[in-house]
Amino acid sequence: MNKDRVISSTIMILxxxxxxxxxxxxxxxxxxxxxxGLYEFxxxxxxxxxxxxxxxxxxxxxxxPLSIFFRFEPxxxxxxxxxxxxxxxxFVLQLYRKENQNAIIxxxxxxxxxxxxxxxxxxxxxxxxxxxxVEGAGIKLLGFILIITKCGDMGALIVGSRYGKHPLLxxxxxxxxxxxxxxxxxxxxxxxxxxxxxxxxxxxxxxWQIILIGMFFGGLGQLGDLSESLIxxxxxxxxxxxxLPALGGVLDAIDSLLFSAxxxxxxxxxxxxx
Numbered sequence: 407m408n409k410d411r412v413i414s415s416t417i418m419i420l421x422x423x424x425x426x427x428x429x430x431x432x433x434x435x436x437x438x439x440x441x442x443g444l445y446e447f448x449x450x451x452x453x454x455x456x457x458x459x460x461x462x463x464x465x466x467x468x469x470x471p472l473s474i475f476f477r478f479e480p481x482x483x484x485x486x487x488x489x490x491x492x493x494x495x496x497f498v499l500q501l502y503r504k505e506n507q508n509a510i511i512x513x514x515x516x517x518x519x520x521x522x523x524x525x526x527x528x529x530x531x532x533x534x535x536x537x538x539x540v541e542g543a544g545i546k547l548l549g550f551i552l553i554i555t556k557c558g559d560m561g562a563l564i565v566g567s568r569y570g571k572h573p574l575l576x577x578x579x580x581x582x583x584x585x586x587x588x589x590x591x592x593x594x595x596x597x598x599x600x601x602x603x604x605x606x607x608x609x610x611x612x613x614w615q616i617i618l619i620g621m622f623f624g625g626l627g628q629l630g631d632l633s634e635s636l637i638x639x640x641x642x643x644x645x646x647x648x649x650l651p652a653l654g655g656v657l658d659a660i661d662s663l664l665f666s667a668x669x670x671x672x673x674x675x676x677x678x679x680x
Contacts, residue, residue: 467524546604557597558624565589579635594624627662634661
């Protein structure tokens with residue numbers, strides 16, 4: 407089973423890199439993952455008996471990456487305005503509902519799902535648009551964070567399944583181990599060094615800095631994985647779904663990127679602006 411997961415993970419990495427090269431394939435793959443991820447998230451929440459607005463949430467979730475991809479920004483603080491409009495829309499829908507039980511929980515959970523899955527994952531689009539004045543720079547940065555994060559996932563799986571003995575956080579994820587976590591840090595660091603040519607030459611990072619970058623964003627990937635595991639434990643399920651062979655659900659495949667991608671975008675934006 408572990409071998410199958412490694413093979414499936416490798417295929418996902420290659421597919422992701424291919425999608426990054428072509429912007430239209432990238433958009434289609436991104437939208438497909440967001441729709442599937444939101445569907446899985448809302449399905450888990452519905453099993454807990456919470457009244458949510460899944461179709462409205464998915465529709466709003468799709469509009470976020472589309473607005474970023476096509477540069478639809480009518481105001482400077484467009485994203486904040488978008489979130490406010492989204493909240494108002496959900497409130498209006500609640501007013502037409504026949505019952506008020508768990509209204510606050512339903513509204514909050516719907517909003518959280520859109521932000522957690524769609525908005526966080528949409529930062530991959532923002533990364534692809536970084537350094538527009540240099541052809542291909544954004545694509546390379548996107549490839550860099552994908553390689554670091556997903557290699558960290560593979561490191562945790564390979565090392566953890568072979569040498570893992572000490573639980574990392576048993577109440578959240580019984581199968582994750584300290585050894586697996588260390589393996590993830592190591593793989594992310596090695597991946598960052600191997601992929602250093604994808605970083606802009608003007609930044610002139612030293613090797614030790616690249617290693618730290620790999621470990622830091624690889625660590626955020628682990629945090630994203632643990633956070634999704636916490637959601638699954640609360641919903642009493644092992645996998646978020648069964649859409650991806652041997653990997654489980656879409657959320658299981660993208661959870662590590664939900665934290666590493668936004669952080670990488672702000673990190674690179676801050677450095678490049680200086």
